[in-house]
Amino acid sequence: MKITISFLAILPFALAQVGGYGQCGGNNYSGSKECQSGWHCEKLNDWYSQCLPGGGSSSSTTSTTSIPSTTPTTSITTPIPTGTGPGTTLLSGWYWIRAVAAPNFHKYLQSAPPRTASRAVIENMATAAQANIIAGQLVQTLDASGSKVLYAHVTPKAGSETKLQVTWSTEKDTYGTFSWSGDTLTWSTPGIQRQNNAAFLVCENQNLYVNLGAYAYLTPAGCVDQTIHYYNGATVD
Incomplete structure (x- = not known):
C-alpha cells in the first residue's frame, strides 16, 4: 500500500516576520503578528498594533506585563525617535x-x-x-x-x-x-x-x-x- 504524507501536516506554517515599526495586529488585520528579533508587538489602539523596539520576537498585541513577587506592574516600551528631525526652520514643501x-x-x-x-x-x-x-x-x-x-x-x-x-x-x-x-x-x-x-x-x-x-x-x-x-x-x- 502506498502511503502519502502531506508536508503541510508535519511542517509548521511560517508567516513572514514584520519589520520594525510595521503593523502586527488590530481589528480586521490579517497579516503576520510576529515581529522580527529584538522587537515586540504592542497595541496602540483596537485597530492598530505595531512592532516596537525591545524584547524578542513576539506575536502579542498587548503591552508586556511583568509580574514580580509582590505588586504587578506593566512595562511599556517607549518608541525610539526616528530620523534626525527636520530642524526648527520650515522646509520647502512642508507646513x-x-x-x-x-x-x-x-x-x-x-x-x-x-x-x-x-x-x-x-x-x-x-x-x-x-x-x-x-x-x-x-x-x-x-x-x-x-x-x-x-x-x-x-x-x-x-x-x-x-x-x-x-x-x-x-x-x-x-x-x-x-x-x-x-x-x-x-x-x-x-x-x-x-x-x-x-x-x-x-x-x-x-x-x-x-x-x-x-x-x-x-x-x-x-x-x-x-x-x-x-x-x-x-x-x-
Missing part, C-alpha cells in the same frame, strides 16, 4: 499645522513621542512636526530630506463612536482622505457623513481625534473642539 483657538492656541500637530509611529497630538511648539498632505495622506517628515516620513492613520469606525483617534504609522493609511479647505485641515471618507469635515477634537493627553459629531455641540467629556490650520512662517510662534 506647520496648529490649532488657533483656546485652550490649544498655537499648539502644533506632532507625534508623541516626537518623530515616532505613535499617537497624534496637538502639543508644545518646541516639538512641532513639519507636515503636508500628499495624495490624500497627511504626512510628517522625520528629517530635512523628506526621505523618512510617517503617515497619519484615522481609526476606522466600528460602531457608534462619535470620535476616531488619529495615530502615526510608517505605512500609508487606506481609510479616508485628508485635504485642505483654504488653510484648514479636513478629513472625509465615503462611508461617513459629517456635518463639518474640518471638525477635530483634542482630548486626554492632547490626543487628536476626528470629530464625527457637530462642532461645539455635545462635545465628549474630556475633549475640546478644534479646527486645525497650516502655517507657513519660517518658524513656529
Whole structure:
C-alpha cells in the first residue's frame, strides 16, 4: 500500500516576520503578528498594533506585563525617535499645522513621542512636526530630506463612536482622505457623513481625534473642539 504524507501536516506554517515599526495586529488585520528579533508587538489602539523596539520576537498585541513577587506592574516600551528631525526652520514643501483657538492656541500637530509611529497630538511648539498632505495622506517628515516620513492613520469606525483617534504609522493609511479647505485641515471618507469635515477634537493627553459629531455641540467629556490650520512662517510662534 502506498502511503502519502502531506508536508503541510508535519511542517509548521511560517508567516513572514514584520519589520520594525510595521503593523502586527488590530481589528480586521490579517497579516503576520510576529515581529522580527529584538522587537515586540504592542497595541496602540483596537485597530492598530505595531512592532516596537525591545524584547524578542513576539506575536502579542498587548503591552508586556511583568509580574514580580509582590505588586504587578506593566512595562511599556517607549518608541525610539526616528530620523534626525527636520530642524526648527520650515522646509520647502512642508507646513506647520496648529490649532488657533483656546485652550490649544498655537499648539502644533506632532507625534508623541516626537518623530515616532505613535499617537497624534496637538502639543508644545518646541516639538512641532513639519507636515503636508500628499495624495490624500497627511504626512510628517522625520528629517530635512523628506526621505523618512510617517503617515497619519484615522481609526476606522466600528460602531457608534462619535470620535476616531488619529495615530502615526510608517505605512500609508487606506481609510479616508485628508485635504485642505483654504488653510484648514479636513478629513472625509465615503462611508461617513459629517456635518463639518474640518471638525477635530483634542482630548486626554492632547490626543487628536476626528470629530464625527457637530462642532461645539455635545462635545465628549474630556475633549475640546478644534479646527486645525497650516502655517507657513519660517518658524513656529
